[in-house]
Amino acid sequence: MSSREKILAAVKQNQPEASALPALTGLSGNMPGTLEAYRKVLEALGGTLFEIENETAIPALLAEHYPHLQRIITATGPERTWINEDPHLLEDVDMAVVPGQWGVAENGAIWLTEQEVGARVLPFICQHLAIVLPRERILPTMHEAYDKIGAPQTGFGVFIAGPSKTADIEQSLVLGAHGAKSLVVFITGKSY
Amino acid sequence: MNRQTADHATLADKFNQDEARVNWHDETLWWVRAKRDRIAWSIPEWEALRDTASRIKVNALGNLHDYLLQFEEQATRNGAVVHWAADAEEHNRIVTDILKKHGVQRIVKSKSMLTEECHLNPYLAANGIEVIDTDLGERIVQLAKEPPSHIVLPCIHKKKEEIGELFHEHLGTPAGNADPKFLTAAARQHLRKEFLQADAAITGVNFAVAETGEMVVCTNEGNADMGAHLATVHIACMGIEKIIPERKHLGVFLRLLARSATGQPITTYSSHFRQPRAGQELHIVLVDNGRSRQLGREDFRNSLKCIRCGACMNTCPVYRRSGGHSYHTAVAGPIGAILAPNLDMKDYADLPFASTLCGSCSNVCPVKIDIHQQLYKWRQVLVKEGHTTAAKTASMKIMSGVLSAPRTYKTAGKMGRWVMRAFPGMVNNRMNPWYKQREMPAPPAQSFSQWYEKNKKSS
Amino acid sequence: MKVGLFIPCYIDQFYPQVGIATLQLLQKLGCEVEYPQGQTCCGQPMANSGYEHLTHQCNTLFIKNFADYDYIVGPSGSCVLHIKDHLHDPAAEEKATGIRQRIYELTEFLTDVLKVTSLPARFPCKVGLHQSCHGQRGLALAQMSELVAPPFSKPEQLLRMVEGVELVPLDRQDECCGFGGTFCVTEEAVSVKMGKDRVADHVKHGAEVITGTDVSCLMHIEGILRRQHAGVKVMHIAEILNQNIHEQANS
DSSP states (O other), X not given: OOHHHHHHHHHHHHOOOOOOOOOOXXXXXXXXXOHHHHHHHHHHTTXXXXXXXXXXXXXXXXXXXXXXXXXXXETTSSOOGGGGSOGGGGGGOSEEEEEOSEEETTTOOEEEEHHHHSSTTHHHHSSEEEEEXXXXXXXXXXXXXXXXXXXOOSSEXXXXXXXXXXXXXXTOOEEOSSSOSEEEEEXXXXXX | OOSOSOOHHXXXXXXXXXXXXXXXXXXXXXXHHHXXXXXXXXXXXXXXXXXXXXXXXXXXXXXXXXXXXXXXXXXXXXXXXXXXXXXXXXXXXXXXHXXXXXXXXXXXXXXXXXXXXXXXXXXXXXXXXXXXXXXXXXXXXXXXXXXXXXXXXXXXXXXXXXXXXXXHHHHOOOTTOOOHHHHHHHHHHHHHHHHHHOSEEEEOOSEEETTTTEXXXXXXXXXXXXXXXXXXXXXXXXXXXXXXXXXXXXXHHHHHHHHHHHSOSSOSEEEEEOSOOTTOEEEEEEEXXXXXXXXXXXXTGGGGGOOOOOHHHHHOHHHHTTOXXXXXXXXXXXXHHHHHHHHOTXXXXXXXXXXXXXXXXXXXXXXXXXXXXXXXXXXXXXXXXXXXXXXXXXXXXXXXXXXXXXXXXXXXHHTTXXXXXXXXXXXXXXXXXXXXXXXXXXXXXXXXXXXXXXXXXXX | OEEEEOOOHHHHHHOHHHHHHHHHHHHHTTOEEEOOTTOOOOSHHHHHTXXXXXXXXXXXXXXXXXTTOSEEEESOHHHHHHHHHHOOOTTSHHHHHHHHHHEEEHHHIIIIXXXXXXXXXXXEEEEEEEOOHIIIIISOSBOOTTXXXXXXXXXXXXXXXXXXXXXXOOSSTTOOOSOTTTHHHHTHHHHHHHHHHHHHHHHHTTOSEEEESOHHHHHHHHXXXXXXXXXXXXXXXXXXXXXXTTSOTTO
């Protein structure tokens, strides 16, 4: 008998009686899905948020706040030759600007997928990361996020909440472990 | 790291030789527990979430056979190669074979307690394959040639000065620099090179979704992603209990995991790996290593609900004051103490006794594992299976004899308070473990029952 | 209402004053109390050491002593919890079940059964309350800090009825003291360290008396305090609740 059969047989014999799955209702509490709630959490995580009308405002803001960037990649930009290149070549990217799908107010996370990001490693290997998210795409909690995301459409997706960090040395929080050292979120759309 | 002769009490005694360090360890972990409390209180539906998570996991265990098949089918359809390993040895062999097939000599690995449990690193080293652990804490303990002492905070037992010295020796940082920011930046540079050179990456798995065949890996550092998205071979190693039924259930677990672990709202990265990227191989190794046996132990199967947040360690007053290495097993603390005896009762017979059964662990647990009750039950099993000493059995039999016979009990009491003899060596000398650092209670002139006999009529 | 008084072995042997205070307090509150002389121990020391199978005779004895009372009340959360969780006897399971349902720790008996709202007691003193784990988490005598749930504390509720008691706050309101039954000798180093840390928390906040619902924890705490020659006293909660309004606190 192969290990596969052995394991499956043992599991089948030993597993307890099946029980029903709980409904996932009433779990979102009173979390507001607002920009203000989102901003508060993101900033606590060490992220920065700018409200802009549309993406044309991004280059000027980047130039102002990140004056020393050499290589900037905009995932939705016209020059996307890098998508088909070896991902290792993205090692010198200073700033990647990528589109986000959904933002989650309760934890500051933004859902990105491979499809829009272009190369899976891009939001991790870049020194700094910018995510662009339409204002109306902020949801209260992870439950609403998974409802909206639905079934997977791409090979890879990720929630990113703030810059890469570690507290492994004496619980001292340090931003910039292996991934992006900073995260800026551009919220697009008109404020009311 | 296991198969050692010293038990928890001996190792904990050693840990307690340096009281200032114990205080530091205790306070550091209590601070994490306090952060967890603050963030839990910010979620009014916290207890409902715990309850829901627990019920999803119970469902998953009850349907594990079917969910495993469903996961395998979906993952295969997604383009992954699924392997099954009955035990640690087979897991290590499978991983080695994949790496050898690709001629890989150096790999990057992100945190996986499973590979610690299986002792993968020494196995690969013996096969000429070098492993670079990429989680900062794990890299630190790897450089120190130690196992992790905590499943979420692997080098929580190390002071920054010690880490500074390690980095000076291995990474060439200036001597005497122990600034966490500086050291983290040095590790970033050092490990970036490793990520860029590695042909293969091993990651753990936090959750595997039966419905979609995808795996979710959570990190703060981004090391799992840096490894997996650059390497041409990605091997994900997971215990079979990591399966959850549906994608939407991730919402429940991701809300609980990081909050319980470190008091943060979510990890920086919650990566959903479904398909290998173009040109990449994705291997998933499903490991049993005693899990199906634990599933059959009615009293202990709920330990398989664990999502490895480490909250039970942070809250455990014994763990905080004895350190992870005192548990001499890959997963330390209360959860480790109910998992390890399943792997080897003889080697880990001491662990269920390394607890006061205070119950704090069961109540911080995000999936509501009845940890302290399982510790109690393991004690019964271990004694029944003979993993106890003859002296202890003898003293327990004497105690039982005295306590079952009221007259003997009263006579023994009059003869100088039997408890003093029933407890091991409980007399006022330095050999008596009670008296070493505590005074004995002063024996009163009469017992309560004697007083009652004299006074009941007047009262 | 006939109450069977359950006085655990180490209280009987070492802390008779706790048994006396419990008895007097219950009588003061109008209960008819009897102490069955045939009692010894609940069996917990064996059971927690992995020898629950050696507790059958203790169980039989316990049932024999306590089956006929309306309520069984004991001044020890830990022992009461053991009976509640583990008292079984194949030969008398119905009686065992009855006892498991009718046994109370002293403070919960006062708040939940007698529904005490005032006490004729005075104790002008700064008091630190040690929440013993088995009582707190096992019997739910008080809300535990791990849960996101409304706070309450039955022992505290009673202490607040005592004139003059000033409860001191603690940094860690419900951390274990490290007694843990045989743990206190088999894991001596950690047990003592836990006890020292608990004591330090009370001392830091100015407690003059440390009290609690479990004598086992208090015995451990007292042993440490006495070795340190700290001037802090240890008293079981029954002794404080039973302080006569006319008596002086430190008599």
